[in-house]
Amino acid sequence: MTAGTPPVIHIRSLTKSYGGHQALFGVDMEVRAGEVFGFLGPNGAGKSTTIRILLDLIRRSGGEVNVLGRDPRADGVEVRRQVGYLPGEMAMSSRRPARELLTYLGNLRGGVDRRRIDELAGRLDLDLSRPVRGLSKGNKQKVGLVQAFMHEPRLLILDEPTSGLDPLLQQEFLAMVREVRGDGRTVFMSSHVLSEVQDAADRAAIIRAGRIVALEDMDALRERTSRRITITFADRVAPEEFASAGGVRDLSVEGDTLRCTVDGSPDALVKAAARHTVLSLDSEEPDLEELFFTHYANGAHAERTGRHAAA
Numbered sequence: 688m689t690a691g692t693p694p695v696i697h698i699r700s701l702t703k704s705y706g707g708h709q710a711l712f713g714v715d716m717e718v719r720a721g722e723v724f725g726f727l728g729p730n731g732a733g734k735s736t737t738i739r740i741l742l743d744l745i746r747r748s749g750g751e752v753n754v755l756g757r758d759p760r761a762d763g764v765e766v767r768r769q770v771g772y773l774p775g776e777m778a779m780s781s782r783r784p785a786r787e788l789l790t791y792l793g794n795l796r797g798g799v800d801r802r803r804i805d806e807l808a809g810r811l812d813l814d815l816s817r818p819v820r821g822l823s824k825g826n827k828q829k830v831g832l833v834q835a836f837m838h839e840p841r842l843l844i845l846d847e848p849t850s851g852l853d854p855l856l857q858q859e860f861l862a863m864v865r866e867v868r869g870d871g872r873t874v875f876m877s878s879h880v881l882s883e884v885q886d887a888a889d890r891a892a893i894i895r896a897g898r899i900v901a902l903e904d905m906d907a908l909r910e911r912t913s914r915r916i917t918i919t920f921a922d923r924v925a926p927e928e929f930a931s932a933g934g935v936r937d938l939s940v941e942g943d944t945l946r947c948t949v950d951g952s953p954d955a956l957v958k959a960a961a962r963h964t965v966l967s968l969d970s971e972e973p974d975l976e977e978l979f980f981t982h983y984a985n986g987a988h989a990e991r992t993g994r995h996a997a998a
């Protein structure tokens with residue numbers, strides 16, 4: 688975002704209570720024009736609640752919200768018209784074929800070229816001739832993605848977009864997200880799995896129990912990410928060869944199998960391993976909770992959140 692460009696999404700001190708149950712406790716966040724922003728958090732953290740408030744599908748209890756220069760509470764119709772939105776759960780009960788439903792939704796948005804719908808469906812391997820009602824969860828998700836992307840909105844708000852997609856299609860989806868960014872448009876996407884957004888996002892916020900606990904550049908988050916790595920070699924290896932590789936800790940070697948934790952890039956370990964014949968390499972990503980406890984425990988998160996929120 689260049690200096691002076693207003694944020695595409697601006698959220699200040701956002702609170703939400705469902706009756707007596709408070710779901711959001713003063714959320715602050717800004718999404719800049721042209722970035723891919725990951726909104727991460729475990730189930731029940733408040734991601735869908737925040738997203739629904741952005742689109743005025745539910746009403747906030749307090750705080751300020753601005754989307755594309757408008758307050759959704761005052762201008763909900765206009766915000767929804769300008770945003771490509773994928774809901775977390777989609778009720779699709781239509782008997783119409785997917786193509787008809789998508790054409791209908793496209794017409795509501797001023798008309799979408801049929802070729803654009805075909806192209807997106809082709810990329811996601813979606814059969815447009817089948818009735819929406821009988822589609823599997825994964826195929827319904829694809830219909831949802833096509834309708835969010837097809838009219839080339841300035842801002843896409845995607846709630847758990849990769850859920851139900853197999854790994855190959857997840858990659859295709861991420862390519863579509865990068866293309867949106869390439870056009871200078873903005874993507875705000877939620878997930879409960881870090882690895883689903885880390886390759887595409889420029890920045891990410893982590894929400895936990897209704898509060899933002901971290902907000903920062905993905906590069907910085909990646910640098911601090913630890914992985915548990917297991918490598919099986921064709922022959923026995925000596926631990927000394929690997930002990931001094933950058934970022935390696937908790938190293939153990941039993942015969943031909945090495946186990947360790949790597950902080951940050953595994954590059955040095957991989958290069959050391961490449962001197963031998965590697966039969967298999969498994970890398971276990973930390974889940975969000977682990978990341979949270981490793982890096983944001985002991986009050987460090989407050990400092991980081993404050994620093995970035997003020998930036």
Ligand SMILES: Nc1ncnc2c1ncn2[C@@H]1O[C@H](COP(=O)(O)OP(=O)(O)OP(=O)(O)O)[C@@H](O)[C@H]1O
Pocket residue numbers: 705708709710728729730731732733734735736737775879
């Ligand atoms: N309509 C509702 N009525 C009452 N409580 C709700 C309602 N919707 C959400 N909640 C509660 O608000 C909190 C936040 O839920 P939300 O759905 O926003 O979380 P989430 O991060 O999107 O998680 P998930 O991925 O599981 O949907 C949870 O404690 C949830 O139980």
